[in-house]
Amino acid sequence: MCCNENFRERSEGEKIQTSLDLNDISGMKFFDPHVHMTSRTTDDYQAMADAGIVALIEPAFWLGQPRTGLDSFTDYYSSLIGWERFRSSQFGIKHYCTIGLNSREANNEKLAEQVMEILPNFIFKEGVVGIGEIGFDDQTAAEEKYFRLQLDLAKEAGLPVQIHTPHRDKKKGTQRSMDISIEQGLAPSMVIVDHNNEETVKEVLDRGFWAAFTIYPFTKMGNERMVEVVKQYGSERIMINSAADWGISDPLAIPKTAALMKKSGISLKDIELVTYRNAITAFGQSGQINEADFLTVKNIDQSQKFESNSILRGGQQPRIDKNSIIIS
Amino acid sequence: MLLTEFERIIRRSLSSGAMDWLEQKIGLIKTEEKNLQLNLAFSHIPRFVEKKTIALQPSEVAEINQKLPGFDLSGWSADRLARVYLLMQVPDQDKEVYLRKINGLFTAAEMNEQAALYSALPVFSYPQEWIHRCEEGIRSNIGTVLEAIMYHNPYPARYLSENSWNQLVLKAFFTEKDITRITGIKERKNKALSETLKDYVQERLAAHRTVHPEIYKLIEL
Numbered sequence: 001m002c003c004n005e006n007f008r009e010r011s012e013g014e015k016i017q018t019s020l021d022l023n024d025i026s027g028m029k030f031f032d033p034h035v036h037m038t039s040r041t042t043d044d045y046q047a048m049a050d051a052g053i054v055a056l057i058e059p060a061f062w063l064g065q066p067r068t069g070l071d072s073f074t075d076y077y078s079s080l081i082g083w084e085r086f087r088s089s090q091f092g093i094k095h096y097c098t099i100g101l102n103s104r105e106a107n108n109e110k111l112a113e114q115v116m117e118i119l120p121n122f123i124f125k126e127g128v129v130g131i132g133e134i135g136f137d138d139q140t141a142a143e144e145k146y147f148r149l150q151l152d153l154a155k156e157a158g159l160p161v162q163i164h165t166p167h168r169d170k171k172k173g174t175q176r177s178m179d180i181s182i183e184q185g186l187a188p189s190m191v192i193v194d195h196n197n198e199e200t201v202k203e204v205l206d207r208g209f210w211a212a213f214t215i216y217p218f219t220k221m222g223n224e225r226m227v228e229v230v231k232q233y234g235s236e237r238i239m240i241n242s243a244a245d246w247g248i249s250d251p252l253a254i255p256k257t258a259a260l261m262k263k264s265g266i267s268l269k270d271i272e273l274v275t276y277r278n279a280i281t282a283f284g285q286s287g288q289i290n291e292a293d294f295l296t297v298k299n300i301d302q303s304q305k306f307e308s309n310s311i312l313r314g315g316q317q318p319r320i321d322k323n324s325i326i327i328s
Numbered sequence: 329m330l331l332t333e334f335e336r337i338i339r340r341s342l343s344s345g346a347m348d349w350l351e352q353k354i355g356l357i358k359t360e361e362k363n364l365q366l367n368l369a370f371s372h373i374p375r376f377v378e379k380k381t382i383a384l385q386p387s388e389v390a391e392i393n394q395k396l397p398g399f400d401l402s403g404w405s406a407d408r409l410a411r412v413y414l415l416m417q418v419p420d421q422d423k424e425v426y427l428r429k430i431n432g433l434f435t436a437a438e439m440n441e442q443a444a445l446y447s448a449l450p451v452f453s454y455p456q457e458w459i460h461r462c463e464e465g466i467r468s469n470i471g472t473v474l475e476a477i478m479y480h481n482p483y484p485a486r487y488l489s490e491n492s493w494n495q496l497v498l499k500a501f502f503t504e505k506d507i508t509r510i511t512g513i514k515e516r517k518n519k520a521l522s523e524t525l526k527d528y529v530q531e532r533l534a535a536h537r538t539v540h541p542e543i544y545k546l547i548e549l
Contacts, residue, residue, distance in 0.1 A: 074435070081438040086470040121436040124371045287375065 022051055022255055024262050028272075029294075030254045032056040033279035034133070034162070034194060034214065034241035037095070038084055039064075042317065044244070044251045045091040051255040054294040055094035057283060058084060059133040059162055062102045064246055070114045073101075077122045085127065090317045092298040096289065098132030098162045099123050106146035107138070116149060123157055129283040130154070132162025133194065136173045139166060144180070151184040160285050161186065162212075165195045167219070174200045178207055192282050195220060195243070201229060205237060210282045214243040215253035223257040227264045235270035239278040330399075330451060333392055334413050337382060341406045346376040350410055354417050363429045366418060370411060370433055370441065377407045398482035398511030399450055411444035412451065420453035427457055434461065439470060446476040449483035456487070463492045466499055474503060478510050485512025494521045497546070501528070507542040514545075522547050 030053045037045070037058050048056075058080055067073060080097040088095035099122045101115045123131065131154040136143050154161045161181065166173035174193060181191050188208035196204055196211045197220070204211040213229065214220040221229075226240060242253035250256070258275045262268070280289055320327075339347060353369035360366070382404055392399055401409065415433075420426040430452060434445055446465050449458055462484055465477050477484060477496070484496055493516050500507055507513060525547050532539045 078436060082442060083439075083470060085439045086472065090471075118436075121367065124368060125436075125438040126371065126374045126440060127438065 020252070020256075022252075022259055024259045025052065025255055028052050028255075028258060029054045029276060030258065031276045031279045032241055032251075032254050033192070033239060033283060034059055034212065034243045035251060036061060036243070036245040037088060038079065039246035040244060040251055042087075042091070043322075045088065045093065046317075046319070048251050049091045049093055051252050053093060053254065054298060055096065055289075056088070057096045057098060057129060057162075057279070059098045059164075060100050060102065061133055061164075061245070062104045066105060066108065067111070070111065070118065073111075073115050074118060077118075081122065081125050081127065089297050094294050094297045096127045096129045096283070098130040098283075099128055100131045100134040100150055100162075101146055102133060103135055103137035103143045103147070103164060103166075106143045107140055109142050112142070112146050116146065116153075119150070119153060123153065123159060127288055128159075129286040129288045130160040130162050130192070131157075132192075133164040134161065135164040135177050136166045137164075139169065139173055139176070147177075148180060148184055151181060151186055154190070155184065155186055158286075159190075160283055161191045162283075163191060163193050165193060165200065167195075170195075170197070171199050175203065178204065178209060181209075190285060192239075194241070197221060198225065198229065201233060201238075205233060208237075210237045210239065210278070212279075213238070213240045215240055215257050216243050216247075216249050218248070223253070223260050226257055227261055227266065230261065230266055230270060230274060231264075235273040235278070237278065237282075238274050239282065240274055241279075330392060330395055331416055333388065333395070334409070334416065337384065337388060337401070338409055338413050341382045341409060342377055346378075346410075349376045350414065354414060357414070358417060358419055361425075363432050366414075366429055367433065367436075369414060371438070373410050373414070374407045374440070377410045379405045379407050382406050382409055396450055396482060398480065398485065400480035402480070404447070407440065408444045408447060411441070412448045415445070415448045416451050423454060426453060431461075439472065442468075442470065443472045443476040446473055447481065449477070450481060450486075455483070458483070459487050459489075459492070462488060463495070466492070466496050471503065474499065474505065478505055480509060480511055482511045485510075485516050490516075490518055490520060494518070494524065497521060498524065498528070501525075501540055501543060504540075507540070517546055 032053055033056070035056050035058060037056070060077060060080060063076070077099055080099070085095045099119060101112055101119070106112050122128065131150050134147055134150045136147065151161060163177050165177060178193065192210040192212050193204045194212040195214045201211050213226055215223050215226060220243070230238065240254055240257055242249060242251050244251040244253065254275050258271050261271045280291065283289060342350065353365065356365040357369060382401065384402055389400060389402060392401065415430070418426060418429055433441070437445055449462055452458055462477060465473055468474060478500055484493060488496065497510070497513070500510060525543050529539050529543060
């Protein structure tokens with residue numbers, strides 16, 4: 001989650017316009033297991049598809065300000081499995097999500113109680129690949145209570161868990177999240193611990209959990225540091241994501257990091273594991289990911305033409321020329 | 329009403345494992361008071377039923393069209409067929425309970441579930457009760473939902489008011505749908521629609537945009 005407040009610094013900086021060169025990774029495919037598309041534009045979807053992202057997971061999260069009623073949660077969860085899923089398909093990207101009550105809003109106990117009651121209506125839906133993102137923010141007692149309850153729910157439903165580790169007091173918060181997962185009876189192989197850094201990764205891997213890294217400017221991992229992590233720890237149970245949201249973040253974090261890894265001499269096999277395969281293996285334990293679907297959604301403009309009628313079923317978005325000042 | 333026809337097609341389209349699972353769930357749904365089994369089975373269908381397009385015999389298409397004119401399952405996926413088949417078996421003796429169960433499915437519906445629910449409009453009991461739902465569906469921006477309502481679905485033409493029907497037709501032009509597949513498009517031509525479409529044609533021409541040739545057929549009254 002965002003935000004950095006250095007907007008003056010940003011605005012004063014030199015405005016450089018260059019085009020991004022991703023030729024090194026052309027033809028590779030990527031899976032972003034953590035990206036909040038509801039807060040991104042159609043330009044982002046188009047750029048992600050162009051850069052090779054074939055599928056993504058959108059975890060349920062905090063919306064930048066607190067929700068005050070249950071219906072806001074119902075509508076948000078519905079949009080993750082409805083409208084946003086369709087929007088993504090229009091750009092040929094397969095959209096999955098994880099559903100959960102985030103840690104910040106767990107602190108509104110009266111509402112949290114009601115949200116827990118509606119979660120079972122959503123977690124068994126097609127394409128819901130886990131409970132997430134859940135865990136700690138302030139590490140309060142209420143956060144712990146709803147974290148444990150949702151871990152129980154994940155265990156009952158046989159779903160993986162996507163854990164958001166806190167920004168503040170991160171190392172202890174990460175350890176505590178893992179301890180609690182074990183206490184609630186989850187196998188570490190069913191738990192993806194997210195937002196790792198150099199200080200947390202070793203213990204997460206040693207204890208058998210999946211270690212996810214968020215490549216997010218200024219506040220989380222930079223991708224040069226990520227290259228070093230992979231050099232040191234290898235590619236087993238490590239995955240990267242963009243966690244792009246309404247803050248200054250980068251929906252192309254994965255392809256960019258793949259390009260940097262390639263330049264840095266990391267093997268293609270390791271790059272593939274970290275940017276694609278491991279996420280599918282981890283979240284695929286939900287039984288809800290079928291790689292053949294990536295191709296189906298990608299070929300939307302051919303396969304969804306009906307009886308050779310030129311009108312698109314579902315309607316893939318037409319491409320606009322971003323470099324033209326003409327808007328027609 | 330179409331249960332026998334559906335059953336024949338579904339038996340052929342599903343694996344025996346999937347069929348056994350579905351029949352077991354239908355048994356539970358027929359007897360439960362609450363909606364837990366219905367909600368779970370409705371969501372779980374794609375875990376057991378493939379998404380391939382179903383194959384229909386011309387005689388089956390004709391038979392369904394005879395019983396429910398304008399209804400055509402051509403192009404449906406097997407999971408949608410299974411979902412609609414399931415919905416046809418929800419007990420409807422108690423109207424209030426029936427409406428609550430079906431409306432509950434709409435409230436938390438995933439993208440493909442929404443399309444299946446709207447495809448089922450013509451087979452739901454208490455048809456008058458779904459008018460508002462159908463109008464709501466026409467406001468959707470999800471292309472597949474719009475198509476489920478518009479294409480080969482006899483419900484809108486039969487039950488929508490003139491205003492709502494006209495919205496459907498306008499929305500179909502605006503979202504570039506295949507107008508020829510809308511059930512009742514000729515039968516429900518009307519003066520108000522014709523006037524609005526004339527304005528729309530003028531607007532398109534003024535913007536130097538193309539005009540869909542089908543529009544002119546609806547303007548000639």
